[in-house]
Amino acid sequence: MKTFKIFILGSIIAVLAVSFMVTCTDERSGEPVEVFIQKEWGQVDGKKVYLFTLKNEKGDEVKITNYGGIVTSWITADKSGKKSNVVIGYDSLSRYQEKNPYFGAIIGRYANRIGNATFKIDTATYHLAANDGKNSLHGGLKGFDKVVWDASWNDTTNALTLKYVSKDGEEGYPGNLTVTVAYKLTNDNELLIDYTAETDKPTVLNLTNHSYFNLTGDVNNTILDHTLQINADKYTPVDATLIPTGELKEVKGTPFDFLQPHKIGERINDVKGGYDHNFVLNRQGDKPELAATLADSVSGRVLEVYTSQPGMQFYTGNFLDGTNKLSDGKPINIHTALCLETQHFPDSPNKPAFPTTLLKPGEKFHSQTKYKISVK
Numbered sequence: 523m524k525t526f527k528i529f530i531l532g533s534i535i536a537v538l539a540v541s542f543m544v545t546c547t548d549e550r551s552g553e554p555v556e557v558f559i560q561k562e563w564g565q566v567d568g569k570k571v572y573l574f575t576l577k578n579e580k581g582d583e584v585k586i587t588n589y590g591g592i593v594t595s596w597i598t599a600d601k602s603g604k605k606s607n608v609v610i611g612y613d614s615l616s617r618y619q620e621k622n623p624y625f626g627a628i629i630g631r632y633a634n635r636i637g638n639a640t641f642k643i644d645t646a647t648y649h650l651a652a653n654d655g656k657n658s659l660h661g662g663l664k665g666f667d668k669v670v671w672d673a674s675w676n677d678t679t680n681a682l683t684l685k686y687v688s689k690d691g692e693e694g695y696p697g698n699l700t701v702t703v704a705y706k707l708t709n710d711n712e713l714l715i716d717y718t719a720e721t722d723k724p725t726v727l728n729l730t731n732h733s734y735f736n737l738t739g740d741v742n743n744t745i746l747d748h749t750l751q752i753n754a755d756k757y758t759p760v761d762a763t764l765i766p767t768g769e770l771k772e773v774k775g776t777p778f779d780f781l782q783p784h785k786i787g788e789r790i791n792d793v794k795g796g797y798d799h800n801f802v803l804n805r806q807g808d809k810p811e812l813a814a815t816l817a818d819s820v821s822g823r824v825l826e827v828y829t830s831q832p833g834m835q836f837y838t839g840n841f842l843d844g845t846n847k848l849s850d851g852k853p854i855n856i857h858t859a860l861c862l863e864t865q866h867f868p869d870s871p872n873k874p875a876f877p878t879t880l881l882k883p884g885e886k887f888h889s890q891t892k893y894k895i896s897v898k
């Protein structure tokens with residue numbers, strides 16, 4: 523149908539460095555979807571980088587680049603109809619290449635930490651780069667957040683599909699791993715992220731999206747007044763290097779109890795360094811379920827996170843120190859944004875009791891996460 527041809531045409535036009543916009547209709551759902559392909563955004567590793575804009579009927583606009591699969595902005599209205607960007611991002615590729623604390627990126631091959639930067643599969647030991655003290659963080663020196671993904675428009679699902687083949691031995695991980703991440707913006711202001719992966723040798727895998735949210739749409743405000751509810755009876759306590767001890771601890775009676783909504787700032791000082799912890803989501807089945815609800819009473823914006831993953835890292839931007847600046851010069855200071863990273867538990871390859879992150883040849887990894895924004 524039309525969209526695909528338009529996408530191809532768009533790519534050609536994009537090569538000519540001309541921007542254009544189209545409106546077309548998804549035949550299955552009848553949803554009007556606008557796809558905007560901007561001029562090329564640059565080039566990395568000899569591959570072309572683009573910036574794609576997904577728009578919906580409500581006027582929400584999500585920009586995504588195939589460099590790192592990064593969500594660079596999500597423009598959405600507040601309760602008075604005023605639109606602003608609720609995720610932290612840059613407006614040029616070079617800014618992402620210079621210094622990016624994973625803003626908006628797809629993280630892999632293993633999101634979060636692997637203790638001592640080593641793990642075993644059967645009798646083989648694998649060594650990774652220790653890029654976070656003695657541990658491995660977010661896939662190593664050049665994780666999935668720093669590579670160029672192949673982008674295409676999926677005509678059937680109406681989603682931007684990104685594909686990356688991570689070679690056997692890349693960043694120390696075994697197996698040629700083929701990963702696809704599909705992004706779709708619906709007319710209900712939901713950003714659906716669908717991950718699949720296959721390997722030709724046993725490997726470990728943990729994929730997430732590392733968007734930083736500030737529902738006020740302004741980094742002059744911290745997220746400490748945002749209210750958060752997390753559907754988790756337990757969390758995974760960590761050692762001083764943020765590696766889980768292995769215990770699944772009840773949140774009851776601790777600052778990690780978000781079963782009822784709490785302001786983030788209410789108990790953050792009782793948590794050394796701020797929140798940077800994995801929550802063990804209460805789950806009924808394999809389908810995506812509500813994991814968290816974040817709300818800002820001033821803008822009226824509410825973010826709901828649904829996922830099929832077993833865990834969610836709640837990170838309060840503790841390492842943001844103002845050295846990263848938005849294009850208008852505003853510094854991104856500590857606690858001015860937060861992440862709700864749906865994932866498997868950190869260090870699972872070294873914690874046999876945690877849900878497995880092992881992927882074997884012949885298996886197909888599949889997970890789904892949905893970020894939904896509404897106003898109250």
Ligand code: GLA
Pocket residue numbers: 623624634659764798835837841861863
């Ligand atoms: C994750 C980690 C944090 C930090 C950020 C990126 O959320 O858990 O400790 O590394 O990524 O700065």
